[in-house]
Amino acid sequence: xxxxxxxxxxxxxxxxxxxxxxxxxxxxxxxxxxxxxxxxxxxxxxxxxxxxxxxxxxxxxxxxxxxxxxxxxxxxxxxxxxxxxxxxxxxxxxxxxxxxxxxxxxxxxxxxxxxxxxxxxxxxxxxxxxxxxxxxxxxxxxxxxxxxxxxxxxxxxxxxxxxxxxxxxxxxxxxxxxxxxxxxxxxxxxxxxxxxxxxxxxxxxxxxxxxxxxxxxxxxxxxxxxxxxxxxxxxxxxxxxxxxxxxxxxxxxxxxxxxxxxxxxxxxxxxxxxxxxxxxxxxxxxxxxxxxxxx
Amino acid sequence: xxxxxxxxxxxxxxxxxxxxxxxxxxxxxxxxxxxxxxxxxxxxxxxxxxxxxxxxxxxxxxxxxxxxxxxxxxxxxxxxxxxxxxxxxxxxxxxxxxxxxxxxxxxxxxxxxxxxxxxxxxxxxxxxxxxxxxxxxxxxxxxxxxxxxxxxxxxxxxxxxxxxxxxxxxxxxxxxxxxxxxxxxxxxxxxxxxxxxxxxxxxxxxxxxxxxxxxxxxxxxxxxxxxxxxxxxxxxxxxxxxxxxxxxxxxxxxxxxxxxxxxxxxxxxxxxxxxxxxxxxxxxxxxxxxxxxxxxxxxxxxxxxxxxxxxxxxxxxxxxxxxxxxxxxxxxxxxxxx
Numbered sequence: 001x002x003x004x005x006x007x008x009x010x011x012x013x014x015x016x017x018x019x020x021x022x023x024x025x026x027x028x029x030x031x032x033x034x035x036x037x038x039x040x041x042x043x044x045x046x047x048x049x050x051x052x053x054x055x056x057x058x059x060x061x062x063x064x065x066x067x068x069x070x071x072x073x074x075x076x077x078x079x080x081x082x083x084x085x086x087x088x089x090x091x092x093x094x095x096x097x098x099x100x101x102x103x104x105x106x107x108x109x110x111x112x113x114x115x116x117x118x119x120x121x122x123x124x125x126x127x128x129x130x131x132x133x134x135x136x137x138x139x140x141x142x143x144x145x146x147x148x149x150x151x152x153x154x155x156x157x158x159x160x161x162x163x164x165x166x167x168x169x170x171x172x173x174x175x176x177x178x179x180x181x182x183x184x185x186x187x188x189x190x191x192x193x194x195x196x197x198x199x200x201x202x203x204x205x206x207x208x209x210x211x212x213x214x215x216x217x218x219x220x221x222x223x224x225x226x227x228x229x230x231x232x233x234x235x236x237x238x239x240x241x242x243x244x245x246x247x248x249x250x251x252x253x254x255x256x257x258x259x260x261x262x263x264x265x266x267x268x269x270x271x272x273x274x275x276x277x278x279x280x281x282x283x284x285x286x287x288x289x290x291x292x293x294x295x
Numbered sequence: 296x297x298x299x300x301x302x303x304x305x306x307x308x309x310x311x312x313x314x315x316x317x318x319x320x321x322x323x324x325x326x327x328x329x330x331x332x333x334x335x336x337x338x339x340x341x342x343x344x345x346x347x348x349x350x351x352x353x354x355x356x357x358x359x360x361x362x363x364x365x366x367x368x369x370x371x372x373x374x375x376x377x378x379x380x381x382x383x384x385x386x387x388x389x390x391x392x393x394x395x396x397x398x399x400x401x402x403x404x405x406x407x408x409x410x411x412x413x414x415x416x417x418x419x420x421x422x423x424x425x426x427x428x429x430x431x432x433x434x435x436x437x438x439x440x441x442x443x444x445x446x447x448x449x450x451x452x453x454x455x456x457x458x459x460x461x462x463x464x465x466x467x468x469x470x471x472x473x474x475x476x477x478x479x480x481x482x483x484x485x486x487x488x489x490x491x492x493x494x495x496x497x498x499x500x501x502x503x504x505x506x507x508x509x510x511x512x513x514x515x516x517x518x519x520x521x522x523x524x525x526x527x528x529x530x531x532x533x534x535x536x537x538x539x540x541x542x543x544x545x546x547x548x549x550x551x552x553x554x555x556x557x558x559x560x561x562x563x564x565x566x567x568x569x570x571x572x573x574x575x576x577x578x579x580x581x582x583x584x585x586x587x588x589x590x591x592x593x594x595x596x597x598x599x600x601x602x603x604x605x606x607x608x609x610x611x612x613x614x615x616x617x618x619x620x621x622x623x624x625x626x627x628x629x630x631x632x633x
Contacts, residue, residue, distance in 0.1 A: 149354065151354050153616055164411075165413075165416070165417065167384045167385050167414045167417075168384070168417065171386070171388055172388060190385060190386050192385055192615045193385070193414065193613075194613050194616070195410045195411065195613070196610070196611040203618075205618035207353040209353075241622065252618075254618070
């Protein structure tokens, strides 16, 4: 089976974890990891594993006729993405934006990828969004959700300087995506950092209030269980910590995300769910592209 | 009344006390309390949801009245006192901070877990830009060793905070520990040092006096102990004690006593005592606002609320993790029925 070529832009933790996950994909072929620091550990590792390690940034990659990709993962920063998005668009390369820039539509791997297969640039929301929006949607497809609130608790060690400096971005972006992608009328997001040692696994609590008189406990339970399996298909460490709690028109869902431990430690479920979702979306893109080729 | 003050008191009943009334404050109550505090010459009055701006949530409890209306009400009756707001990055954002500043809030207290100061620089910088006085509020202080606290306080100073607080959110610290902490800060930062106590072990007053002795000049109190858990250092008592000790607070003792007796006491759902739950908070080192949530979860799952709190303490749960309460209660109930 032919594969679709992809490249990873950014040679930090996320980029390196993506590289390892992509090595397992049956649909995607990683060609290059692109960074800007010739001495970066990520680029060294990429070269060791037989990929091209480009240290001249996106421009260097695009200028090199030997290197190609149909899809690029952007794991740099929101600011850098604005430029990357522009030049990749000109080059006709699809982009999976892992930064908070959100140039393209929000996509949650388990919920709305089918609507965006033809888009040139999609955004991965936030880690809390990837973990919780599937559950908001799972409730909403049974009973209309008036309000959904999520609380993401992550270990201090897995919250990098970018997340910390822009913590408002997390709450605001996730809140919006709960509405736009999850389908809740109103969304709210809270993030908590816990410094306990050993580091805790990522935990997410999802509260939803369904429209008065529409509570279908059995239907929602079933929908949640099905959605859990869908997310587990690309994030094996995704699970319900305990049974959902039903009280009046409120459903509370407790989630834990354990990382795969590819490059990032297992407690970094928050980062793992982003890279896993990125690969999942790229695979859906790839299926779509390959389908067109065969037609 | 003299304007000269040795310590500057921030009254937190209209913020920390929000927990004790399950976030049910009304505009009318806030008007009355804030007016009385202003008349008593209290320098700062904090008004927000108990978990700070945008804290109204299913996780912490929904506010009966939008906090912005409460802030506006407090501002409208405070011609001497300044209105302060609390903001926890991860819950509130620059957006709410701006709204509060537009309504007339003059002080922003940016609260983080004691080891996580680096989520605060944006909010402190923005508050300064809005012309507000700023405080770095290091919560659950007992969970970090002194050297870590010093490092985090220096970060707050570097972000531009005018003051840094040792916040004993669990009411867990003993006087000797408060002494060590304030002394270390006094030696290492150049900004004002503050102390916020909780009375879960009946040590809020003792801890506050030790803090003042070591050089803290910003002190939090709650009138009639209207704060989370067993409440905070009781403001009117603190004013009286300081007066006896020759420490000038600039606050009118009689007016504070009248406020406590005539306005606060009638609005309390139950008197603020050291109940077995609040005692357990202080004993186990658990965030004070967990008390009422644990009590409700204990009733629901038929378990002892103290067992929930002790377990939460063991798991090193931090402020804001109220969702752990139900989960732990469910687990305890399950293991009991096994």
